[in-house]
Amino acid sequence: MRPIQDYYPHLCNKQNIVITMHQKPDGDAMGSTLGLYHFLANLGHNVSVISPTNWAAFLDWMPGASAVLDYEKDKAAADKLIDNANTIFCLDFNVMYRTKNMEQPLMDATCTKILIDHHRQPQEEVFTYGISNIYKSSTCEMVYDFIIESGYASLLDRNIATCLYTGIMTDTGSFRFPSTTASVHLAVAHFKELGIDHTAIHENVFDSFLENRLKFLGNSLMNRMEVLYEYNTAIMVIPKSDLVKFNTKTGDTEGFVNYLLSIDGIRFAALVIDRTEERKWSFRSKGNFDVNNFARMHFSGGGHKNAAGGSTYDSLETTVQRFKEILPGYQNELSNL
Numbered sequence: 001m002r003p004i005q006d007y008y009p010h011l012c013n014k015q016n017i018v019i020t021m022h023q024k025p026d027g028d029a030m031g032s033t034l035g036l037y038h039f040l041a042n043l044g045h046n047v048s049v050i051s052p053t054n055w056a057a058f059l060d061w062m063p064g065a066s067a068v069l070d071y072e073k074d075k076a077a078a079d080k081l082i083d084n085a086n087t088i089f090c091l092d093f094n095v096m097y098r099t100k101n102m103e104q105p106l107m108d109a110t111c112t113k114i115l116i117d118h119h120r121q122p123q124e125e126v127f128t129y130g131i132s133n134i135y136k137s138s139t140c141e142m143v144y145d146f147i148i149e150s151g152y153a154s155l156l157d158r159n160i161a162t163c164l165y166t167g168i169m170t171d172t173g174s175f176r177f178p179s180t181t182a183s184v185h186l187a188v189a190h191f192k193e194l195g196i197d198h199t200a201i202h203e204n205v206f207d208s209f210l211e212n213r214l215k216f217l218g219n220s221l222m223n224r225m226e227v228l229y230e231y232n233t234a235i236m237v238i239p240k241s242d243l244v245k246f247n248t249k250t251g252d253t254e255g256f257v258n259y260l261l262s263i264d265g266i267r268f269a270a271l272v273i274d275r276t277e278e279r280k281w282s283f284r285s286k287g288n289f290d291v292n293n294f295a296r297m298h299f300s301g302g303g304h305k306n307a308a309g310g311s312t313y314d315s316l317e318t319t320v321q322r323f324k325e326i327l328p329g330y331q332n333e334l335s336n337l
Contacts (some may be wrong), residue, residue, distance in 0.1 A: 001124040004131040006115060008150045015086040016046045022093035023052040023100040024250060025084040027205060029092040030055060030312050031167025032139040034064045034115070035160045037091060039147050042155045048081045052099045056251020061204045062166060063159040071102050079105055087112045092139040093303075094119035096126060116142050121293055121301055137179040140167030144187050161191035166201055173258070174202075177306070209252070214308065216246035220256060231327045232334045233268040234260035257282045268334055270323060274316040281310040281319075289334060298326055 019036055021029035033049050040047045045256035046191075046325060051069045062190060071078045082088065082105050094117050096103045106113070107126065115122060115130030118139055122132040135143050144164050147156060156225050165188060172180045192198070220236055227234045242248075253273060260269035263285055268289055271282040283291035286306055291308040299319075301310025312319045327334075 001115065001122075001130045004116070004129050004146065005080070005149070007129040009152055010087075010112075011043060011152070014044050014046070016081075016084050017048070017089065017091040018081050018085040019047065019049045019091060019284070020099060020106070021051060021091050021101060025051050025053075025055045025058065025059070025092070026254070027170030028138045028140055028167035030059045030065065030068075031163045031165075031170075032091045032143045033089075034062055034068075035140060035143050035163035035167070036091065036116075036118055036146075037064055037067075038157070038160045038163065039143075039152070039155060042096045042160075043152065050081065050102070052102045054250050056254060057249060058205055058208045058254075059166075063162055063210075071100075075101075078102075082106065082109055085109065085111050085300070087114060089114045089116065090127065091116050091143070092119075093117060094122040094200065096123060107157045116146060118142060121302065135179075136178070137181065137184050138168045138171035140164040140171070141184060141187060144190075154193060156190070159194045160198045161194040162201065163217060165191045165196050165198065166205065169198075169201065170205065173228045177319065188301075212246050212247070213252045216242065216248055216252060217256065217259075221259060225260065227263060227266070227267065228324075228327065231268065231331055232265055233270065233327060234263055234266045235270045235320070235323065236260060237316065238271070238273045239316060240276070243273070247259040257284050260284070261286060268330075272316065272319060272323070278311045278313050279316055279319045281312070283308045284311070289330075294330075298322075 017040055019033045021033045026247045035050050037047050038235040048072055051068050052071050054070050070079050081104055088109060088111060090113060096106055099106060101319050112128045115127040115132060116139055117132050118134055122135050168184060220238055224238055225236045229305060257269050257271035260266060267286045269284040275281045285294055290305050295303060295308040295310040299310025299312055301308055303309055
């Protein structure tokens with residue numbers, strides 16, 4: 001993988017460009033792809049955005065979201081765009097399998113592939129150019145850097161700024177996580193100068209859920225949470241029956257795992273959800289406990305030091321029991337945080 005700076009001279013050559021992200025995109029994935037989409041369109045490129053799957057409804061308001069293709073719903077159209085692309089930008093994921101059913105078409109594509117991402121251990125060999133920086137707050141911050149450093153700061157506009165602010169806001173936990181550096185605040189100041197309405201963005205993302213989502217959250221906190229104080233750990237186990245009972249939609253569990261870290265003394269939080277095809281884990285931590293390594297070692301996952309995910313095809317009962325059997329091996333590490 002060559003440095004992304006080597007690609008900058010090619011930005012002035014009009015191309016067919018596809019931008020994609022990880023499955024079930026969050027605010028950073030959608031924000032970074034749409035921010036880059038508007039920027040490249042401003043440069044005169046023919047640009048398309050493809051999501052491997054559907055996404056949470058609370059992201060539908062974002063500028064350009066209506067033009068995003070859902071690969072699972074529009075496979076033929078998406079495959080044609082990939083086949084005709086001169087360049088494919090891969091944002092907010094480090095390995096191709098995180099694009100689910102898009103993995104093989106992306107691997108088969110012979111065009112230029114570019115990585116912009118902040119997760120650990122990227123699959124560098126499949127990308128022509130790229131940048132991977134685990135110290136960046138978000139992929140949105142990295143797209144902002146890409147625009148500035150490539151010499152096109154003048155093309156930044158309110159739509160781009162709105163998209164990029166959304167991802168920075170969500171991936172920094174509304175600017176409270178350690179990844180919120182001075183450079184993050186400088187970017188946000190620039191976005192404000194471009195006219196973003198940060199209040200409206202927060203409301204669109206955090207204040208647009210349905211009543212059943214609050215009931216679902218209340219049930220999860222009351223009946224599905226267990227605190228393991230001897231390990232400074234809390235776990236939330238959500239069975240498929242709850243997803244059906246509360247008529248949940250994509251994005252309804254967003255942020256649930258963070259509630260566990262709000263308990264005094266808890267340094268490791270784990271959420272597992274019984275999806276139809278697999279059990280999905282989300283891990284969060286405070287301090288030096290590395291959930292990226294934990295997820296990679298035990299649950300076929302990964303991510304960041306303090307935020308990671310994983311999955312298993314074991315039953316819900318089996319994977320929860322396995323998690324609890326693993327914890328004693330980390331007792332010293334968790335008690336010394």
